Amino acid sequence: LSLGRKIDDELFEELEEILILADVGVVTTEKIIENMKIKAKEQKIKEADKIKDLLAEEIYNIMEVNERPFNITSPTLILIVGVNGVGKTTTIGKLANKYKNEGKKVLLVAADTFRAAAIDQLEVWAGRNNCEIIKHEEGSDPASVVFDGIKAAKARGADIILCDTAGRLHNKKNLMEELKKIYRVAQREFDNANIETLLVLDATTGQNAVQQAKIFKEAVNVTGIILTKLDGTAKGGIVISIKSELDIPVRFIGVGEGIDDLQEFDSEKFVRALFE
Amino acid sequence: SLTGKLQDIFKKLRGKGKLSEKDVKEAMKEVKIALLEADVNFKVVKEFINTVTEKSLGQEVMESLTPAQHVIKIVNDELTALMGSKESKINFSDKPPTIIMMVGLQGSGKTTTSGKLANYLKSKGKNPILVACDVYRPAAIKQLQVVGSSINVPVFSMGDKTTPVDIAKGAVDFAKNNNYNVVIIDTAGRLHIDEELMDELKNIKDAVNPNEILLVVDAMTGQDVVNVAESFNEKLDIDGVILTKLDGDTRGGAALSVKAVTHKPIKFIASGEKLTDIEVFHPDRMASRILG
Numbered sequence: 001l002s003l004g005r006k007i008d009d010e011l012f013e014e015l016e017e018i019l020i021l022a023d024v025g026v027v028t029t030e031k032i033i034e035n036m037k038i039k040a041k042e043q044k045i046k047e048a049d050k051i052k053d054l055l056a057e058e059i060y061n062i063m064e065v066n067e068r069p070f071n072i073t074s075p076t077l078i079l080i081v082g083v084n085g086v087g088k089t090t091t092i093g094k095l096a097n098k099y100k101n102e103g104k105k106v107l108l109v110a111a112d113t114f115r116a117a118a119i120d121q122l123e124v125w126a127g128r129n130n131c132e133i134i135k136h137e138e139g140s141d142p143a144s145v146v147f148d149g150i151k152a153a154k155a156r157g158a159d160i161i162l163c164d165t166a167g168r169l170h171n172k173k174n175l176m177e178e179l180k181k182i183y184r185v186a187q188r189e190f191d192n193a194n195i196e197t198l199l200v201l202d203a204t205t206g207q208n209a210v211q212q213a214k215i216f217k218e219a220v221n222v223t224g225i226i227l228t229k230l231d232g233t234a235k236g237g238i239v240i241s242i243k244s245e246l247d248i249p250v251r252f253i254g255v256g257e258g259i260d261d262l263q264e265f266d267s268e269k270f271v272r273a274l275f276e
Numbered sequence: 277s278l279t280g281k282l283q284d285i286f287k288k289l290r291g292k293g294k295l296s297e298k299d300v301k302e303a304m305k306e307v308k309i310a311l312l313e314a315d316v317n318f319k320v321v322k323e324f325i326n327t328v329t330e331k332s333l334g335q336e337v338m339e340s341l342t343p344a345q346h347v348i349k350i351v352n353d354e355l356t357a358l359m360g361s362k363e364s365k366i367n368f369s370d371k372p373p374t375i376i377m378m379v380g381l382q383g384s385g386k387t388t389t390s391g392k393l394a395n396y397l398k399s400k401g402k403n404p405i406l407v408a409c410d411v412y413r414p415a416a417i418k419q420l421q422v423v424g425s426s427i428n429v430p431v432f433s434m435g436d437k438t439t440p441v442d443i444a445k446g447a448v449d450f451a452k453n454n455n456y457n458v459v460i461i462d463t464a465g466r467l468h469i470d471e472e473l474m475d476e477l478k479n480i481k482d483a484v485n486p487n488e489i490l491l492v493v494d495a496m497t498g499q500d501v502v503n504v505a506e507s508f509n510e511k512l513d514i515d516g517v518i519l520t521k522l523d524g525d526t527r528g529g530a531a532l533s534v535k536a537v538t539h540k541p542i543k544f545i546a547s548g549e550k551l552t553d554i555e556v557f558h559p560d561r562m563a564s565r566i567l568g
C-alpha cells in the first residue's frame with residue numbers, strides 16, 4: 001500500500017483480503033470495511049495510506065470500547081476453560097509464574113481428571129513455579145477437586161487460585177454440563193465476585209472460535225480471553241468478531257511454550273501485527 | 277444453508293427468462309461466502325470459484341429449468357473431487373517394520389492420534405509399537421505411555437535426555453529385533469517457522485526413512501493452515517494428512533485448503549477423544565460438511 005496510490009475498489013479488496021486471511025471472518029470484515037468507507041467519505045480522505053490508518057483505528061476501537069482493566073484483587077479464582085489442545089495447562093504454568101513474580105501466593109488446582117497424564121503435566125508446572133497444587137486421583141470428579149482446592153486456598157491464604165479443566169468441545173452437551181457443575185461449585189464455595197473465567201483460544205483457530213466463545217460464555221460466564229500461539233503465523237483475527245459480537249476482551253496472549261511466554265494484551269500491538 | 281441461499285437467488289432470477297453470466301456470478305458470491313465462513317483459505321476459494329463459475333456457464337445450467345440444482349451439483353462434485361479419492365491406505369513396507377512419523381503444530385492431536393492409529397492397525401492384524409520422541413513437553417512421555425497401556429501397545433522410550441533422532445533409531449532397531457512390524461513415531465508439536473525444530477524432523481526422517489509421514493491437522497484451523505501445510509510438506513514431503521477433532525461443529529474448510537496446497541491425501545479423520553475414534557476419510561461427507 002504505497003503513497004500516491006489511488007483509493008479504489010482494488011484497494012478495498014486488498015484490505016478485505018488482509019482481514020479475511022487474518023481470520024477476521026466475512027461478516028465482521030464487511031462491517032469494518034463499510035464503517036471505514038463511511039468515515040473516509042466524511043473525512044474526505046484522498047490518500048491510500050490514510051485509509052489503512054483509518055482501518056487500523058476502526059479495529060482498535062472495537063478492541064478498546066467498554067474496556068475495563070483486568071484487576072486481580074486477592075483472593076481471586078481463575079477458571080481456565082476451552083476446547084482441546086489450545087494451551088490451557090501451559091498457560092496456567094505461565095500465569096503462576098507471573099503472579100508469583102508479583103509476590104502473590106499461588107495455588108494450582110488440577111481439575112482435569114480425564115486426559116492421560118494431565119495431572120502429571122500440571123504438576124511439572126507447579127514444580128517449575130515452586131507453588132502448591134491440589135489434585136485427586138485420575139478419573140475422580142473434577143468438581144470435588146475444585147471444592148477441595150477452594151477449601152485449601154482459604155486455609156492457606158492463597159491470593160490466586162488457578163484452576164485447570166479438561167479440554168472439551170463446546171458442542172458436547174454432557175461435557176458442558178460437567179463444566180457448569182464445576183462453575184456452580186466454585187460460585188458456591190468462593191465469593192462469586194472474585195471468579196474470573198478465562199477462555200483459552202488458539203490463534204490458529206478459524207470461525208469456529210466465535211461459536212466456542214458464545215457457548216462457553218453462556219455456560220460459565222467467560223470474562224476474558226487468552227489468545228495462545230501468537231508466536232506462529234496466525235493472526236488471531238477471530239478475537240475481533242468475539243469482542244464486537246460478545247463484548248469479551250482479550251486479557252493475555254501466549255507467545256511460546258516457555259514459562260515467560262505470556263504477555264498482557266495490547267490492542268495497538270495486536271492491530272499493527274494484523275497488517276504485518 | 278448454501279443450498280437454500282442458491283435456490284432463493286435463482287428463484288429471483290427465473291422471472292427474468294434466460295440465465296446470464298451476471299446471474300451465475302451473483303450465485304457464486306454466495307458460494308464464496310459459504311466457503312470463507314467454513315474456513316476455506318481465501319486464495320483456495322478464489323481458484324475454486326473460478327473453476328465452478330466456468331463450469332456453471334456451460335449450456336446445461338444456462339438453459340436448465342432448475343439452474344440452482346445444477347450449480348449446487350457442480351459445486352458439490354468439484355469439492356468432492358478436490359477432496360481426493362476414498363483411499364486411506366497406509367503404505368506398508370515390504371521389508372518390515374513400516375515406519376510412520378506423526379508431525380504437526382502444538383496441540384493438533386498427534387499423541388492421541390498415534391494411539392488411535394496403533395489401535396486401528398492392531399485391529400487389522402498388525403503388531404505396532406509407539407515411540408516417544410517428544411522430549412520437550414511436560415509429561416509427554418507419560419501421556420504416550422498411558423495411551424499405550426490402555427490399548428496394550430508397547431511404548432518405546434529412552435527418556436527425555438536423549439535426542440529424538442537417537443530415540444527413533446533405537447526404536448527401529450528394537451522393532452526389528454522383537455518382531456514389531458509397525459513403528460509409530462510421536463513427535464513434539466512445533467511451529468512450521470521454527471527452523472531448528474523443523475530441521476529436527478528432517479533429521480529424524482533422514483535417520484529412519486519413514487514409509488509414511490502424516491501431518492496431523494486440527495479441523496478447526498483457519499486461514500493459516502495453508503502456511504502450515506505448505507511448510508511441513510516442503511520440508512518433509514509428507515505422505516498424508518490426518519484431520520482431528522471432527523466431532524466438533526467446525527465446518528472444516530481446512531481440509532480443502534490442505535488438500536489444495538499439498539495435493540497429498542487425507543488418510544484418516546479423528547472424531548473424538550477415545551482411542552477408537554478414528555475413521556477412514558470420506559471425501560463426499562467432508563464436502564457436504566464444508567458446504568454446510
Ligand SMILES: Nc1nc2c(ncn2[C@@H]2O[C@H](COP(=O)(O)OP(=O)(O)OP(=O)(O)O)[C@@H](O)[C@H]2O)c(=O)[nH]1
Pocket residue numbers: 082083084085086087088089090091112115118165166167168228229230231232253254255256257261382383413465467
Ligand atoms: N508455540 C506455542 N505453543 C503453545 C502455546 N501455548 C501452549 N502451547 C503448546 O500447545 C500444546 C498444548 O498445550 P496444553 O497446555 O497441553 O493445552 P491444553 O489446552 O491444556 O490441552 P488439553 O488439556 O489436552 O485440552 C503444548 O505443546 C504447548 O506447549 C503458545 O503460546 N505458543
Ligand SMILES: Nc1nc2c(ncn2[C@@H]2O[C@H](COP(=O)(O)OP(=O)(O)OP(=O)(O)O)[C@@H](O)[C@H]2O)c(=O)[nH]1
Pocket residue numbers: 084085115167169380381382383384385386387388389410413416463464465466520521522523524546547548549553
Ligand atoms: N474431541 C476431540 N479431542 C481430540 C481429538 N484428538 C485429540 N483430541 C484432544 O486434543 C488434545 C490434544 O491432543 P494431543 O494428542 O495431546 O495433541 P498433540 O498434538 O500431541 O499435542 P502436542 O504434543 O503438545 O503438540 C487432547 O485433549 C486430546 O484428547 C479428537 O479427534 N476429538
Ligand SMILES: [Mg+2]
Pocket residue numbers: 088089090112118164165166167
Ligand atoms: Mg490441559
Ligand SMILES: [Mg+2]
Pocket residue numbers: 386387388410416463464465
Ligand atoms: Mg503430543
